[in-house]
Amino acid sequence: MKRYELVCIGAGPAGLSAAIEAARGGAGVVVYDENDRPGGQLFKQIHKFFGSREHRAQERGFHIGQSLLDEARQLGVEVVLNAVVLGIYENRTLNVMIGDRLEEVKAERILVATGASENMIPFPGWTLPGVIGAGAAQTMANIHGVRPGENILMVGSGNVGVVVSFQLLQAGCRIAAVIDAAPKISGYGVHAAKVARYGVPFFLSHTIQEARGTERVTGATIVEVDAGWQPLPGTEKFLAVDTICIAVGLNPMTQLLRMAGCRMAALSALGGKVPVHDVNQETTLPGIYVAGDVSGIEEASTAIIEGRIAGLAVAHSLGYLETPVFEEQRTRQLESMSGLRSGPYGEARRQNKEQLFALMEG
Ligand SMILES: Cc1cc2nc3c(=O)[nH]c(=O)nc-3n(C[C@H](O)[C@H](O)[C@H](O)COP(=O)(O)OP(=O)(O)OC[C@H]3O[C@@H](n4cnc5c(N)ncnc54)[C@H](O)[C@@H]3O)c2cc1C
Incomplete structure (x- = not known):
């Protein structure tokens, strides 16, 4: 059985960003994606993104995807394509269908970044x-x-x-x-x-x-x-x-999380049933993290930040990042996020996210 410190499911902006931060800290990371191209939704986005330069506005989505992929590979992240994760089982074991081969994998930590499906x-x-x-x-x-x-x-x-x-x-x-x-x-x-x-x-x-x-x-x-x-x-x-x-909205792809027994909550501004998680993106199942659209429908920019927070938290939990360094870097990401969760839609999402954090504490 293969063993990894972090298995990321989904090579979209959330999965790649988490992989980058965890690998930068020193963790051994694999990213699985069911497609034959990495980047998730970004590889279809030929338009220039909106927002601030800090959040890569004015860049075309597929360029952002390519640069995340390059960075991940430079840090030694293994990106495996045509790889469908079929299930998450006890003790963080996973089944992955790679081409026509079924593999069993053991992970110290799992990041679910499976994105969304269309309504x-x-x-x-x-x-x-x-x-x-x-x-x-x-x-x-x-x-x-x-x-x-x-x-x-x-x-x-x-x-x-x-x-x-x-x-x-x-x-x-x-x-x-x-x-x-x-x-x-x-x-x-x-x-x-x-x-x-x-x-x-x-x-x-x-x-x-x-x-x-x-x-x-x-x-x-x-x-x-x-x-x-x-x-x-x-x-x-x-x-x-x-x-x-x-084009009537998206729905978080939470099947793997529900199968694993993660607690869910229905929050309309986040697109439906979403996994309860804390500010580190960790779910009610210890060692299983979420980021991006699967944890609530938002945008690529928020998916990247949530992925980074999850990756930092994984590196910290594995002992690769000292607590003060982790907290300082997480604070920087959270500040960057607060600018994105503003305006009528952003504000509703921020409130829903806070409800999720409160459910985690409760
Ligand atoms: C038309 C359109 C325009 C957009 N424009 C913008 C914009 O201008 N600015 C902006 O910030 N955002 C924009 N977005 C939103 C942005 O693309 C998404 O919010 C973002 O891609 C979400 O990232 P993610 O990593 O969570 O998921 P995704 O990008 O969806 O990636 C998830 C990946 O996981 C894979 N996967 C799922 N299940 C499994 C499994 N079991 N095993 C293996 N792999 C699996 C999927 O195939 C996919 O590749 C747009 C979206 C659309 C559809």
């Missing part, structure tokens, strides 16, 4: 070919160079909806409309403005009523909704589209 909404026709997640559309366009469709309806005007719409326009698709049940656009105005400049209509206070077609999508009926998101009869509109992209 779906059921409506008549939602199982027809042509109804896909916006993230899947982004993977097709930005990773595989394949247009998911020619004529697209985007459901959801959050950052994922507007960023993916813009990238699909750049790829040569037509966006028939962006719709949202909310009365205002929820993504960053600058992303939405780029889409609007292409002449794409935004139908706010609208939802999808039905996907039309028999073999695959040939159109969509949308309908206006009232303040309680109930359809208003007589306001239906038909759009002739071949693809319907759903």
Whole structure:
């Protein structure tokens, strides 16, 4: 059985950042990722990030992913791809499927950084070919160079909806409309403005009523909704589209944690059920840490900081970092984080995170 001081599950910004900090301290680290490319969501992000330079704004996501990967490798982190972690068992043993080989691994510490999956909404026709997640559309366009469709309806005007719409326009698709049940656009105005400049209509206070077609999508009926998101009869509109992209939020991928017996809490600003954890990112299961979207949906910048905190805490718990050094470095990361958890969305997330820390103490 292979043994590592730290096993990171997921090579996104959270997993790589934790690996970097733990390895910098001196720990032996492996990172497993199910994909054949490391970087998690970052490898699909061709746009420049927003925020402050401290948080790598103005850099394109895939450049950030590449630089994290380079740094991890320089520090001796082993990054294993096409490696799906199937389960976490007693005494921090794990099963990993690497290609077609099943390996058993023992870890002193585990960091779960598995990210998030896309939410779906059921409506008549939602199982027809042509109804896909916006993230899947982004993977097709930005990773595989394949247009998911020619004529697209985007459901959801959050950052994922507007960023993916813009990238699909750049790829040569037509966006028939962006719709949202909310009365205002929820993504960053600058992303939405780029889409609007292409002449794409935004139908706010609208939802999808039905996907039309028999073999695959040939159109969509949308309908206006009232303040309680109930359809208003007589306001239906038909759009002739071949693809319907759903961008209605993300859900933390917590299956491994729930299987391991980690205590969970449902917190809406963090995207649903999330693992209870403390300020060091350690869960209710000693030695098992979380960081990034799996611990609450936020952004790559927060995923990086949470990963760093977890990596520092792992290095400290293994005896590689003296307590004053660890506390000083953690304080620096927490200060950096507080700038990100501000504004209406950030503030709600900060409050939810504090609830998680309180549950851990309680
Ligand atoms: C369209 C879009 C635009 C965005 N724009 C921005 C932006 O401008 N600024 C910003 O800060 N953030 C942005 N984000 C958000 C950012 O990409 C995510 O918050 C961030 O990637 C989360 O990092 P993570 O490491 O937690 O998870 P991820 O990046 O999702 O990485 C998790 C990795 O774990 C792997 N994995 C999961 N389960 C297993 C398993 N069992 N075994 C092995 N591997 C597994 C996954 O395949 C994945 O590679 C955007 C997201 C999207 C979708």
